[in-house]
Amino acid sequence: GAGVSQSPSNKVTEKGKDVELRCDPISGHTALYWYRQSLGQGLEFLIYFQGNSAPDKSGLPSDRFSAERTGGSVSTLTIQRTQQEDSAVYLCASSLGWSGESYEQYFGPGTRLTVT
């Protein structure tokens, strides 16, 4: 079946503009995760969803970042008033559920965001 998809694959935006990043998880996966990977850095957890609710938003870097998920499927990550330090690859992953030892995470190809 289809894997995790993300759009756009690349986004160049001017400082101060808002951007929306989209993630379409594997069908039937109830858990969805957002990560950020800055150049030469490891993966930084941002937020996860179980269904449509986000129990853990502790990783969001600032109040300029928000995310939502509707219908237990597609999720959007919104960054308002973008700053140059927001430039990174934003990765989305999904898994069958959140609380299961056998639940693997499957990643999308990522969205490369460049703020000029």
Place this chain on the structure above:
Amino acid sequence: KQEVTQIPAALSVPEGENLVLNCSFTDSAIYNLQWFRQDPGKGLTSLLLIQSSQREQTSGRLNASLDKSSGRSTLYIAASQPGDSATYLCAVRNYGQNFVFGPGTRLSVLP
């Protein structure tokens, strides 16, 4: 707070060699551990997942082992090929927590 380290940070080997990548974690009460590979400019590809009750998992030329008591996992790659060149990441999950990723090992297999 869980911390994950990976040694070495980078590794270059000639084709055909067997090699071992290491992953260490500070909190041994883990739920599971997952190994990934990441090709340049791409997302992560899942390689193996080891549940807390398991000692190892195998897939083709890959074998991952887990020793919770010592806080270590190793990824063994047999008969390495140039196509194995990538960054290898381990991710550890504790009960009630999200995955914590290591910084990765960048592997180059030379033809």
